[in-house]
Structures are given as C-alpha cells and as structure tokens.
Amino acid sequence: MSSNEQQNGTVSASKLHRLAKSRKYDELESAWLTAIEEGQVGLDGMLEALSVPARRGGADGEVAEALLWTLAENVAERSGDAEALAVVREAAPLFPESRSMRRETAELYRKVHPDNPVLDDVLKMTVLSRSTPFPDAVRQAEALRSLSPGTYVWQRRRPGRVTELDSLEQLITVSFTDEKKKLTPAAASDLQVLEPGDFRAKAVFEPEQLKELAKEDPEKLIIRVLEAFGPRLAYRDLKQHLESVIPSSSWSRWWTKARPRIKHSPSIDMTGSSQPKFFLRAEPLTFGEEARMRFNAAETPIVKLSCVLGYLAELKKGLEPDPELALFFAGKLSERAGKAGAGNLESAGPLAVIAEIRTVFPDVEVALPHSITDTITGSEDVSPLLESVTADEVAICILSHVQKELPDAWPDIFAQVMPTSSIGVCDRISTELLSHKKEALLPPTVEKMTKHPDRCASGLMWFWKALGTEGSREALAPVNAARTAAAMLRGCEQLKRSDAPNARALMNQIPKAIAANDYEVLQAAVQDGDPEDADDIRRIVQHHVVLTDYSRDEITRVIRRTHPDLFDEHVPPWEEDTIYTTAAAFQKRKREYTHLVNVELVKIGREIGDAAELGDLSENAEFTAALEQRDRLSKRVGDMNEELGKARVITQDMVRGGEVTVGSGVRAKNQETGETDTFVFLGPWDVDPDKGIYSYRAPMGLAFMGKTKGDTAEFEAESGTRCWEILEVFPGI
Numbered sequence: 001m002s003s004n005e006q007q008n009g010t011v012s013a014s015k016l017h018r019l020a021k022s023r024k025y026d027e028l029e030s031a032w033l034t035a036i037e038e039g040q041v042g043l044d045g046m047l048e049a050l051s052v053p054a055r056r057g058g059a060d061g062e063v064a065e066a067l068l069w070t071l072a073e074n075v076a077e078r079s080g081d082a083e084a085l086a087v088v089r090e091a092a093p094l095f096p097e098s099r100s101m102r103r104e105t106a107e108l109y110r111k112v113h114p115d116n117p118v119l120d121d122v123l124k125m126t127v128l129s130r131s132t133p134f135p136d137a138v139r140q141a142e143a144l145r146s147l148s149p150g151t152y153v154w155q156r157r158r159p160g161r162v163t164e165l166d167s168l169e170q171l172i173t174v175s176f177t178d179e180k181k182k183l184t185p186a187a188a189s190d191l192q193v194l195e196p197g198d199f200r201a202k203a204v205f206e207p208e209q210l211k212e213l214a215k216e217d218p219e220k221l222i223i224r225v226l227e228a229f230g231p232r233l234a235y236r237d238l239k240q241h242l243e244s245v246i247p248s249s250s251w252s253r254w255w256t257k258a259r260p261r262i263k264h265s266p267s268i269d270m271t272g273s274s275q276p277k278f279f280l281r282a283e284p285l286t287f288g289e290e291a292r293m294r295f296n297a298a299e300t301p302i303v304k305l306s307c308v309l310g311y312l313a314e315l316k317k318g319l320e321p322d323p324e325l326a327l328f329f330a331g332k333l334s335e336r337a338g339k340a341g342a343g344n345l346e347s348a349g350p351l352a353v354i355a356e357i358r359t360v361f362p363d364v365e366v367a368l369p370h371s372i373t374d375t376i377t378g379s380e381d382v383s384p385l386l387e388s389v390t391a392d393e394v395a396i397c398i399l400s401h402v403q404k405e406l407p408d409a410w411p412d413i414f415a416q417v418m419p420t421s422s423i424g425v426c427d428r429i430s431t432e433l434l435s436h437k438k439e440a441l442l443p444p445t446v447e448k449m450t451k452h453p454d455r456c457a458s459g460l461m462w463f464w465k466a467l468g469t470e471g472s473r474e475a476l477a478p479v480n481a482a483r484t485a486a487a488m489l490r491g492c493e494q495l496k497r498s499d500a501p502n503a504r505a506l507m508n509q510i511p512k513a514i515a516a517n518d519y520e521v522l523q524a525a526v527q528d529g530d531p532e533d534a535d536d537i538r539r540i541v542q543h544h545v546v547l548t549d550y551s552r553d554e555i556t557r558v559i560r561r562t563h564p565d566l567f568d569e570h571v572p573p574w575e576e577d578t579i580y581t582t583a584a585a586f587q588k589r590k591r592e593y594t595h596l597v598n599v600e601l602v603k604i605g606r607e608i609g610d611a612a613e614l615g616d617l618s619e620n621a622e623f624t625a626a627l628e629q630r631d632r633l634s635k636r637v638g639d640m641n642e643e644l645g646k647a648r649v650i651t652q653d654m655v656r657g658g659e660v661t662v663g664s665g666v667r668a669k670n671q672e673t674g675e676t677d678t679f680v681f682l683g684p685w686d687v688d689p690d691k692g693i694y695s696y697r698a699p700m701g702l703a704f705m706g707k708t709k710g711d712t713a714e715f716e717a718e719s720g721t722r723c724w725e726i727l728e729v730f731p732g733i
Helices: 003-008 013-021 025-038 043-056 058-079 081-094 099-112 119-125 134-144 199-205 207-216 218-229 235-241 248-263 287-297 301-315 323-340 345-360 372-377 392-405 410-420 423-435 439-451 457-466 481-496 503-514 516-528 531-542 549-562 583-612 621-646 699-704
Strands: 152-155 158-166 171-175 180-183 232-234 268-270 277-280 579-581 647-649 664-670 676-682 693-695 712-717 720-731
Touching: 013 025, 013 043, 025 043, 025 058, 043 058, 043 081, 058 081, 058 099, 081 099, 081 134, 099 119, 099 134, 119 134, 119 158, 152 199, 158 199, 199 207, 199 218, 207 218, 218 232, 218 235, 218 248, 218 268, 218 277, 232 235, 235 277, 248 268, 287 301, 287 323, 301 323, 301 345, 301 392, 323 345, 345 372, 345 392, 372 392, 392 410, 392 423, 410 423, 410 439, 410 457, 423 439, 423 457, 439 457, 439 481, 457 481, 457 503, 457 516, 481 503, 481 516, 481 531, 503 516, 516 531, 516 549, 531 549, 579 583, 583 621, 583 647, 621 647, 664 699, 676 699, 693 699, 699 712
Parallel strands: 579 647, 676 693
Antiparallel strands: 152 158, 158 171, 171 180, 232 277, 268 277, 664 676, 664 720, 712 720
C-alpha cells in the first residue's frame, strides 16, 4: 500500500487492481465498497480491476459478477436504473457467458423501459438467448428495443418498415418497397431507426400524408426534406425530391403559394433568387431576427438601409410587424444621421428610411437630429446627393421623401441629382418630371451629362434608351443626340482607365446600348444631326480602344449611309462588305455557328420550359431572363449566319504585290525603341495578338494598309502615338 493510501485511508484504482490480481477477494470486497462510497475511482479504473477475476472465470468470475452488481445497485440508488444499466452495458464485454448476468440485465431493462411493448420479445431474442454471446446480446438488445411494429428504418440506401418481431423464430420482419425481409437479431441490429416523420419513409409508405402536409403546412414538408437530404438543397434538387408528392403539373401553383411561407420560416433560410437555395437552420430564427442580424452585419451604410427597406417591403406582403424591431432600426439610423450632421448629404438616406419606417409604424417615436429639409437646404450643392447610393431602392426612397418635404424645390433637386444616378433612378426621375409637366428640365440635364461622360455613363445610357420610348422622345427632342453618342463613346474609353468599382461593367454596357435595335437610335441621331457631329463619331470610332471590330464596322456603316461625303474616295484593296478569313478560321466559325444552333438554342429552349413552371410569368425573373438569353442567342445566330455568307477565304493571289493588304505580313522597325517587329494582318476571325496576328480592320491594321516598303505607319494607341518604318512586305499566309 502506498504511503498516501495509509495516511488518508483512500482507495485507488491501482490498489483494487493489486488486490484482484493477488486474489485477496475479502480485502477486495471491502476496498470495493469503500471505493464506491468515496467515489474517487472512475468507472474505467473499477472495470479494469474487475476484468482480472472475470477473465479467470469459475469462482473468480462469480466474484466479479457480485462486485459488478454491487456497483450497479449503488449507481441505481444514487442516479437511477438507467445509469445502472449503462454501467452493465459497459461491463458486458467482460462476461462472455453468465446466466445470472442475463437474468439480472433483463430485469434491469424492464425497470428502465417498463412501457416498451416489444421489450419482452427483444429480451428473449437477445439477452435471454444463450445462443448469442452476452456482450453481443446486450448490444443487440439496445439496438432492437426501438423496433416496434410500424417503426421506420433505413438499410442500404432504402427505407423500410418493421412489421413483426417473432421471439420464437428469433426473426424481425421488415417491409421494403420491393420485398419483405426476415432478419436475425444480429442483422437487424445494424438497421438505422428513422424518425416517425422521416420524409424518405413517408414518401414510400404513406405518400398521402405527405400530400396532405403539402397543402396544410408546406414549411414543415420542406423541413422534412432538408432533414432527410440536406441540410442544404438547391431548388432543382428540392423539386426532384418532391416529385412523388407534388406532380410537375401542379408545382408552379403550389410553389407560388408556398414560397412566402418558406421565406418567412424561422427554421429555413432561403436565398432570394428565382431558383433559390434552401438551408435548414441549426436554431430557429424569425424573419425579424434575421433582418436585425443582416443589419448589424452590413459593412456599409447603404447595405444597412437596403436591409431595413427589404424588411418593410416584406411587411406589405403580410409579414407580422415587429414594433420593437422598427424602433431599433429607427434609433440606429437616427444616430447615424446625427453623426453625419445637418449639412451632410449622407444623412439624407437614414432620415428618408426613418420616414419610411414611420409610414408603416406611425407610433414609433424616435428623436431626429434634423430633417431632410435641413440636410438639403444646408448643402451648397445637392448634385452629389445620390452619387454614393449604390442601391436603387434607397435612392428612390430618398427622392420620394425629398418630394414630400420640399414640394416646391424637388423638381430642381431631381434634375441636379439625375446625371450621376443609375438608369433605374433616372427612369423614376424622368417619370416624375414628365407627370408634373417639368419636362423642360430634362434637356439641360442631359447636356450636363455630356460634359462628364465617364461619371454620368448610366445617365447617358438612360437618355439613349429614352430616345426609343415614345413618352420621353418628344421631351428630349432638343438634345443633340449625335453629340451625346460621341460623349458616350468618349466616356467608354475613359472608363477603361478608371478604377471605379462599376467602371468595367459600364464600359461594356455602352457599346450594347448604342447597338440596341440594330443601331436604330444612332441612325436617327446622325441622320438628323450636323455633319460635324457625325464626323466626330467617325473619328472617335476609328481608333476606339474598347469597341470590337464588328461594332466599329457597324457604326461606320451607319455614318457612311447617312453622310457618305465624310469618307474619302480612296478604294481599299478589299471589298467593304466582305469578311476575309483563312480557311481554318472559317471552319472554326462554322463549328461555332453549328454549336449555337444545335446545342445552345436547344438548351435555352429547355430552360424556358423549366422557368415557365415557376408560376406567374409576369413576375417570373427566371422566365424573363431565359427569354432575353434566347433573344440574344437568336440574334447572334442571325448575325453569324449573315457573316458566314459574307466570308471570303484569303488566297495567295491576293498578297503577291508589294503593298500591305489583307493577308500581308510586315517586318517593321519601331521608331521609338529601334526594335524590329513582325505583324500579320488577317481577318477578324484570325486575330491572335500573342502570335502577332492582327485584324486588317483594327486601328493598327488600318495604319499599315496600302503602305509599301520604306513607308511610315503611325498608330494612335491608348499610351500615345506609335510609329514604324516598313522594312519588308511579304505574304502572311
């Protein structure tokens, strides 16, 4: 015995083990009782000591059984029969065979589970069956006690339902979709017990209940699907899992009704797209709590304002209002407006959203540092009011409340903020100005946009779009549309050099805006405008660094059609209405065309059909997007078909002369660096700058066309003028 044990009288696990190993069972029993009373030795330590006599079997094994039951009885008195049964299950591997252990364990099971209807049958098949080793029997009893008839189970990726437990035959019968299986206790112990409402089992055995649930509680139905297959699912996957419950013909109608309930579910997080994703939350969260979390997590003031407006929009759809949350939002926004100050235009957003909160919650009382009127009148220049507002809903909210609070001044304010606003906000401003007979403010506003085309790119695109709208066309008639087109093209190049967050997106949108309706608006603008403006556009387009060759050619074609005298009489060594190409590039283009017709158009047709199933087509964003994509593809197919008809393969005969033409190769000396460069000028389908292959219609190609050995070619690049002396002209194909 250690000195510590002698001094304080405690019993250690090592002492119990030594006594068991030396067969000092009288001392072991006394020390065992002391250890139980003191509670200083853990269960692992006591079972380790118990394993010594248990392994010996015979009389030693009986000692081990007696000690175990002494421990179990003490645990039952202190913590209950369930804890005592847990101790016996932990010790079972020490006793491969013991009749008394079987009887005592069975009795303990009955005490712990007195109301289990199948327990007696389970015990007969497991714990009380001597054909099964005691440790396996205890494990099986624990697994089988939940398998009462009607219980759903899962085995090998399929659901089943327990139909019978036969203790005489020692078999458990389970029904699957295609068969009934009789399982031994050992085989049945591997079954996974499913919850009573498990979707996988209900879909097979009780589909009518799920159909009823789909009508009464779609939220609960989707929760069950997410529990079975989630916790995350895409829209298509959810629909697929519900096919047996909700047929495709009924899906759109059902989803239209179910969607609002799912969106506001405290247990389901659903993204806002037309084909959303679904997430089963670990903890329920109300829509209001979620809105508060999004507000607190928002990284910018505009995102916070959008969050509040989104919450208010949901209230109008039937969501239960939360005055406490509204007061929280109003208080936080009031603090922000106060920090910004009365003369700071950034306070207009918080103040406008507070006013919007009050329209929904008229009883919300919050102290305001100042009013929108104070903000506007305290600012020397209100034109930047919306410049940093990146969310249209926030900008429109600000305008709405400016209009209410400043009934006389709002038209001028609207006109001042319009140049730097988005297309959607410009639409709202022009609608209000036109409806209040203030259309005279629009032309000078557009003229201001042309002075800063990069900062006012969205406003200029709104103007271009409005020219094709009957209601706006007359009001905008005084604006020089051709001059505005030139400004847009200049702004496009300026945006290429800008580091603004949305610069690249706007840069790509401008050529598309000008090309709308096959350049119809541009055609009218240059036809009605002065030749000087048309010539300005022509010169800008010649060396434009953003436009594609195709766009450049099309704009030039429009100007040539209306002002042919702007073009000199020099006849280029190629046909204008022909697309020159190598044979390889021609075949590649044909393959692209075939792919568009046979693959992409077919695919988008299927997507339109899928999108049509989502419900009301008038509010179906996916359906609209699919139609727009189909129209773009159809136009692309038409354009490619027309281009292929104009194609002409470049031949050796075309490039035999000494003059640079289509298919020529050029070796030239760079006048700035002194280095020798080699260029090949082919058609637009062959372009590969990395290999020195350029389009003969590109600005640099045009600089070389018609030149011969000894001539100088100058090219206005974005970085400045570049100049080469032509050293050699040779066939490039």
